[in-house]
Amino acid sequence: MKKINVGLIGFGTIGAGVARVLLENRQIIQSRLGAELKLAKIADLDITSDRGITVPDGILTTDANEILGNPDIDIVIELVGGYEPARSFVLKALNSGQNVVTANKALLAKHGNEIFAAARAGGVDFYYEASVGGGIPIIKVIREALAGNRINSVCGILNGTCNYILTKMGDEGAEFSEVLQAAQELGYAEADPTFDIEGIDTAHKLAILTSLAFATPIAFDRIHVEGITGIKPVDFNFAREFGYKIKLLAIAKLEEGQIEVRVHPTMLPESHMLAKIDDVFNAVFVNSDALGPSLYYGQGAGMMATASAVVGDLVDIARNRLNESLRRVPDLSFQEEAITPATYRPMNEITTQYYLRFSAFDKTRVLSRIAGILGENEISIASVIQQGRSQSGGTVPIVMQTHKAREANLRKALAIIDELEIIAAPTAVIRMESDL
Amino acid sequence: MKKINVGLIGFGTIGAGVARVLLENRQIIQSRLGAELKLAKIADLDITSDRGITVPDGILTTDANEILGNPDIDIVIELVGGYEPARSFVLKALNSGQNVVTANKALLAKHGNEIFAAARAGGVDFYYEASVGGGIPIIKVIREALAGNRINSVCGILNGTCNYILTKMGDEGAEFSEVLQAAQELGYAEADPTFDIEGIDTAHKLAILTSLAFATPIAFDRIHVEGITGIKPVDFNFAREFGYKIKLLAIAKLEEGQIEVRVHPTMLPESHMLAKIDDVFNAVFVNSDALGPSLYYGQGAGMMATASAVVGDLVDIARNRLNESLRRVPDLSFQEEAITPATYRPMNEITTQYYLRFSAFDKTRVLSRIAGILGENEISIASVIQQGRSQSGGTVPIVMQTHKAREANLRKALAIIDELEIIAAPTAVIRMESDL
Numbered sequence: 001m002k003k004i005n006v007g008l009i010g011f012g013t014i015g016a017g018v019a020r021v022l023l024e025n026r027q028i029i030q031s032r033l034g035a036e037l038k039l040a041k042i043a044d045l046d047i048t049s050d051r052g053i054t055v056p057d058g059i060l061t062t063d064a065n066e067i068l069g070n071p072d073i074d075i076v077i078e079l080v081g082g083y084e085p086a087r088s089f090v091l092k093a094l095n096s097g098q099n100v101v102t103a104n105k106a107l108l109a110k111h112g113n114e115i116f117a118a119a120r121a122g123g124v125d126f127y128y129e130a131s132v133g134g135g136i137p138i139i140k141v142i143r144e145a146l147a148g149n150r151i152n153s154v155c156g157i158l159n160g161t162c163n164y165i166l167t168k169m170g171d172e173g174a175e176f177s178e179v180l181q182a183a184q185e186l187g188y189a190e191a192d193p194t195f196d197i198e199g200i201d202t203a204h205k206l207a208i209l210t211s212l213a214f215a216t217p218i219a220f221d222r223i224h225v226e227g228i229t230g231i232k233p234v235d236f237n238f239a240r241e242f243g244y245k246i247k248l249l250a251i252a253k254l255e256e257g258q259i260e261v262r263v264h265p266t267m268l269p270e271s272h273m274l275a276k277i278d279d280v281f282n283a284v285f286v287n288s289d290a291l292g293p294s295l296y297y298g299q300g301a302g303m304m305a306t307a308s309a310v311v312g313d314l315v316d317i318a319r320n321r322l323n324e325s326l327r328r329v330p331d332l333s334f335q336e337e338a339i340t341p342a343t344y345r346p347m348n349e350i351t352t353q354y355y356l357r358f359s360a361f362d363k364t365r366v367l368s369r370i371a372g373i374l375g376e377n378e379i380s381i382a383s384v385i386q387q388g389r390s391q392s393g394g395t396v397p398i399v400m401q402t403h404k405a406r407e408a409n410l411r412k413a414l415a416i417i418d419e420l421e422i423i424a425a426p427t428a429v430i431r432m433e434s435d436l
Numbered sequence: 437m438k439k440i441n442v443g444l445i446g447f448g449t450i451g452a453g454v455a456r457v458l459l460e461n462r463q464i465i466q467s468r469l470g471a472e473l474k475l476a477k478i479a480d481l482d483i484t485s486d487r488g489i490t491v492p493d494g495i496l497t498t499d500a501n502e503i504l505g506n507p508d509i510d511i512v513i514e515l516v517g518g519y520e521p522a523r524s525f526v527l528k529a530l531n532s533g534q535n536v537v538t539a540n541k542a543l544l545a546k547h548g549n550e551i552f553a554a555a556r557a558g559g560v561d562f563y564y565e566a567s568v569g570g571g572i573p574i575i576k577v578i579r580e581a582l583a584g585n586r587i588n589s590v591c592g593i594l595n596g597t598c599n600y601i602l603t604k605m606g607d608e609g610a611e612f613s614e615v616l617q618a619a620q621e622l623g624y625a626e627a628d629p630t631f632d633i634e635g636i637d638t639a640h641k642l643a644i645l646t647s648l649a650f651a652t653p654i655a656f657d658r659i660h661v662e663g664i665t666g667i668k669p670v671d672f673n674f675a676r677e678f679g680y681k682i683k684l685l686a687i688a689k690l691e692e693g694q695i696e697v698r699v700h701p702t703m704l705p706e707s708h709m710l711a712k713i714d715d716v717f718n719a720v721f722v723n724s725d726a727l728g729p730s731l732y733y734g735q736g737a738g739m740m741a742t743a744s745a746v747v748g749d750l751v752d753i754a755r756n757r758l759n760e761s762l763r764r765v766p767d768l769s770f771q772e773e774a775i776t777p778a779t780y781r782p783m784n785e786i787t788t789q790y791y792l793r794f795s796a797f798d799k800t801r802v803l804s805r806i807a808g809i810l811g812e813n814e815i816s817i818a819s820v821i822q823q824g825r826s827q828s829g830g831t832v833p834i835v836m837q838t839h840k841a842r843e844a845n846l847r848k849a850l851a852i853i854d855e856l857e858i859i860a861a862p863t864a865v866i867r868m869e870s871d872l
Contacts (some may be wrong), residue, residue, distance in 0.1 A: 145565070
């Protein structure tokens with residue numbers, strides 16, 4: 001029986017999950033692969049803590065260099081996380097002719113182009129399924145299954161922490177801060193949740209999906225990013241009245257030769273498949289010319305789900321090794337020469353519908369003044385909800401759904417409206433997407 | 437630029453879709469594959485009808501043998517449908533060393549084992565993504581992405597016609613026959629809808645998924661199959677009261693070393709992802725040990741969606757040809773020697789919850805007699821809905837949800853109950869699945 005040796009760097013939660021899958025499912029993996037996928041080495045600075053899993057004697061080391069460049073190790077799994085030393089480890093492996101698997105989206109969003117170049121130069125495979133959507137095989141789907149399709153858009157719920165918080169806020173009417181704290185207690189949110197709740201983690205993943213879908217180099221800094229911290233319980237009530245759900249959405253779409261890439265809270269019609277994704281689950285919705293709409297759903301994080309994606313990559317690379325077909329699939333779905341920087345649509349030029357919640361002092365003619373300013377800026381109103389009673393501070397929420405309008409026009413109108421003496425606080429804005 | 441020649445046999449709706457994708461998306465496919473995927477020949481008995489697509493001069497032929505065994509054709513696409521001559525065509529291609537792509541689930545359900553043996557013997561690739569779930573890449577997901585997982589169950593909504601009918605019946609309270617007729621007028625149901633509405637098409641697809649998931653040869657005749665013709669509008673109302681939806685479900689699950697394979701109308705909790713799949717859409721829900729629950733959703737039929745899957749297969753095989761890595765992935769997910777006949781659980785031995793709708797004459801003590809007989813057969817009642825008023829013919833529906841019970845016990849109890857003088861018609865039974 002042939003054998004493919006695997007070295008794991010980073011024995012944290014995901015690393016322990018990968019070890020567990022490789023050891024517990026050794027037999028079934030072998031019966032699929034027709035060869036042994038052997039966990040030969042594990043490197044971590046901490047090799048004494050109990051991970052709840054027994055690994056074979058002698059495979060633990062504190063020295064990553066026992067794996068990196070070791071000619072007996074065919075595939076290196078990088079699960080260190082973060083930028084350094086992860087980047088150096090990955091580059092060293094690739095430059096030594098080792099294949100690499102990672103789950104590190106932050107690394108790819110920042111250094112992906114450099115890493116892909118190193119993989120090409122080294123003639124080796126670099127797989128990263130676990131970096132987007134956890135266990136959901138979205139990268140395989142886009143790179144392989146949809147190879148006949150022109151992709152029009154890729155949208156996703158890519159952060160389980162945010163989706164959990166938004167689901168609970170919607171179900172329970174609770175404030176953001178309360179739900180965040182509960183999520184932290186349950187282990188669904190980190191002690192420092194900034195990357196999650198500010199949308200940065202989602203944007204890392206969107207940067208990768210955008211390249212895969214649209215043949216453009218990874219460009220994290222072109223993504224417009226807004227988090228979920230400004231959403232109030234009352235917004236869920238109004239969303240419901242309009243027949244919408246609120247999700248933190250990653251959106252990449254191609255229209256008239258320009259791509260839009262943005263991460264922000266989004267109201268989606270309740271009938272949309274992405275509106276039906278609750279709790280910590282992730283999902284990616286793809287619209288492509290032949291297949292039409294399709295959706296891929298599963299656990300976007302966690303020890304075992306992420307390990308599933310990592311091991312799927314290992315099997316893929318092992319099959320390439322066994323058949324001497326490394327680099328069978330191009331890193332970013334397209335051949336290198338086809339990857340050229342896309343034209344990005346500036347955020348000011350997008351058009352969408354808007355949910356607007358004005359905090360107005362309870363005075364007469366407020367509505368007509370707001371509507372007037374919106375109209376002067378070419379924003380027309382689709383519907384209005386005005387609650388009769390004023391809230392604390394004597395303000396009353398006036399809620400509107402607009403027809404499609406340009407972001408620049410909206411910003412201009414709100415700059416004027418928010419300065420009016422009849423407006424008590426900055427207007428809350430949530431984009432509404434009905435044609436994704 | 438390298439070139440892979442493709443021959444298409446069967447220029448019907450799907451065939452025209454495949455030609456359209458190959459011609460219209462030639463450039464983008466090439467930029468992914470790094471080689472040309474060339475439609476070199478199309479064979480059909482009818483080469484004069486307009487398919488709404490212009491194909492290159494000279495590639496149409498009425499003779500399939502211009503493709504079969506032609507050493508210039510690398511990949512043969514079989515879209516003839518049915519058993520013969522599709523089977524002979526596929527075998528001839530495989531035996532001549534040609535790779536084959538098909539969308540033909542009926543052929544695979546009946547002759548799959550013979551065909552896979554021929555592909556192995558010929559050392560060629562045989563791909564069939566389009567045979568299950570139309571454009572949904574479920575076969576790639578199971579064969580490749582989930583390679584690290586032990587699969588516990590695969591369940592799916594695999595027939596768009598049935599899902600459309602059940603969705604409309606639920607939304608509109610209409611009778612089965614009315615909705616079927618409307619579906620036929622819309623082109624969502626065939627003139628002879630037997631294969632769809634009797635669950636046979638769903639079972640063909642389940643036969644394939646079962647083999648992929650559980651390393652057992654294809655065995656269509658082991659599947660218990662019930663269609664949707666017996667479902668009444670009133671059942672949707674009661675389902676709603678219990679918080680359930682009615683779907684035609686394909687279920688394959690492994691428990692205690694036995695597999696259950698069954699196709700029947702199923703009540704699913706409204707919160708289950710499969711309960712949220714409406715209209716003609718298909719979805720497959722997989723439960724596996726590492727990934728946990730995952731779902732794959734899209735159009736399960738239709739010209740372009742099915743073509744998407746066929747072309748995805750072509751690109752996969754082309755990549756294997758270009759890298760000389762044919763037979764890189766085993767046909768049925770597992771190496772040949774690992775595929776052994778499973779132990780099937782007889783239908784009588786399954787345990788599940790049941791929805792029972794009794795048509796009782798409006799007499800006193802009906803409920804206690806029914807409950808008594810159920811109790812004697814070890815079936816306990818979870819809840820009862822008894823409507824006050826009697827319906828036409830003086831009967832009143834008594835509806836129950838049972839706790840988990842053995843199918844054999846239920847059948848025994850119903851054989852007695854349905855003979856009672858107080859029962860006007862055979863009891864309607866729908867299985868309720870809450871742990872899929």
